[in-house]
Amino acid sequence: MHTKFQLAEPWWLLAIVALPIVAWFRGRRSVAAMILPNAGAWRRPSVIGGTKLSTTLIFLSAAATILALARPQSVATERHSKSRGYDIILAVDLSRSMEAEDYFVDRKRSNRLQAVKPVLSAFINRRENDRIGLIAFAGRAYTAAPLTFDHKWLGRQTERLQIGLIEDGTAIGDSLAVATSRLLEGAKERAGEREGAFIVLLTDGENTAGIMEPMEGAKLAKDAGIRVYTIAAGKNGYVPFPRRNERGERIGTSQEFLRVDTETLMKIAKETDGEFFRAESSDTIDQAFEKIDETSTIEFEVQQYSTITELFSYPLYAAGLLAALAVFSSRNKMREALA
Template sequence: MVGSLSFAYPYFLLVLAIVPVIGFLRKRRTQHPFLLPFVYEWVGKGSKGITERVSLFFIYIAFLFFVIALARPQEEKGKVPLRKEGYDIILVLDISGSMLAEDYEIDQKRVSRLDIVLEVVKTFLDKRTNDRIGLVAFAGRAYTVCPLTFDHNWLKRKIDQLQAGTIEDGTAIGDALGLALSRLEGKKESGERKKIGSFLILLTDGANNCGNLTPIEAARLAAHAAVPVFTIGAGINGEVTMPVMDEERRKIGSQTVVSEVDEGLLRNIAQLTGGEYFRATDSNAIVSAFQAIDARKKIPFEPVVVTKKEELFSFFLALGLVFWLLAFIFSKRI
């Protein structure tokens, strides 16, 4: 940066290094170097004198301004603080094999629980531009798919990569909640170890059957941190249709299994943490959970300071064209 002037693509300025080379080669040649289209005809073969030197000078100046324009010069106009408000939300998503149960319908076509959940979540992301959202997935163990981020397009790409049954099967709800809590980066209130505007949204279709941390222990940790947990029980109870997959995860048939959501556990988690429980026999219940979050207080994030800049490349481009034209005019006077 020179003063208040900076360049978006400063590496283009390296092109100026060829100017001395051109000058050196020109002195060693009996003919004029090819600086511009038809420049040899402009200055005339063997032509000498002040007019030629002025024309070539203007060509060099035009070249200089063209290179500066390529480097995209910008003038700093000051700094503007941008304040974002929103929630810190971690989605805790069950991707165990049971989420492949086909007990939902879209346009009279049976689809899996996971398909419905993923589509609703992606629609939700499109409407929550000011929220930092992360994702923890779990089955027999839990892992972080995406930390808290404002880049929801990147998060949606990570969601598209999720598949049920890709990790050891099981339902480790407690471990998943514990991991999600560790990923939150909320604000502290009055010096206490509490987070403001932070939420967990747990989507599962089963009962906890593995893991090191029990769901109630995780719920107590969330309650201590003042992090509400909204729980959503996906799917219907009773007999459901499950696809049968081959080794390459292609559907080769179906079978009937019994499904049961531990509604009592999910209600207890929500009650202990100050959240709400939703029974998601259809996609509307998932939408209702996110609408309940809208009623919560928003929090201010640290202001993001953005430097306001004015683009100057058109000014230097215009100067280059002016000197190019002057070079042409002077060459015609020879």
């Protein structure tokens, strides 16, 4: 809930400008005088000179009255959104081939995983109404993060992804099976509260490991009503690849031949009514995720309620109190003068 203060008729405040002008003219007005012989013998204190306090109070009372006429209000605004988000699993390849340095980020050569991470983070941040989970796969597929609305935590988990965390290989079929399983579990938790579910599969190679074939995993997703968006990362052919010694320390760069199985990824997308994207650069990876974001975004209804509370009574009470004090002060001074 958001609360703000406003004046319903602020133009009344212009009248406050007139108060100092009135005070200035009142101070300059002339008082008639009569010259009498021996006046000092019967002189009494002037009542007029002792009304400064009451005059000040009267002016403050007038200012408070003007503020009341301007109708100060407090406006409490409450927003209610009726939305149903998606459950999304990001399945990211962590096989050795993701170390290939055929991408450029900020004009610097980068490996495929380094180029993918900021794009993943940007996608996660844009999907604020969705639960998102993370599957990491190489020779096997693991749940790196369950479905969650905590996108900051998920971003940190994404940043921790590293090549070599899982035994080498590319288990595309297994990754689809694990992702589908996690989404089916999520469907039970949010029955009737989600718009749907889909998988984003990002890989740069061929299926070389795992128990399940890629199309078997795709069939599991299809039977569960889950679309799969496939992104083929990297270039076919010879690409720069880091050379490492037995201790894993980099000692140079070599050229290795790598192949992306775009045909299988296209079949997976077609089988599940998803879409295939070819991403040979960091820009095209970003464009692929933006396209997915546009395709699978839901519009939701937002209702806004405003409660207006009139506050004019407070300055009006203050004006009355100040006026009463002015009258009391004036009468008290008059009694002292006549005593």
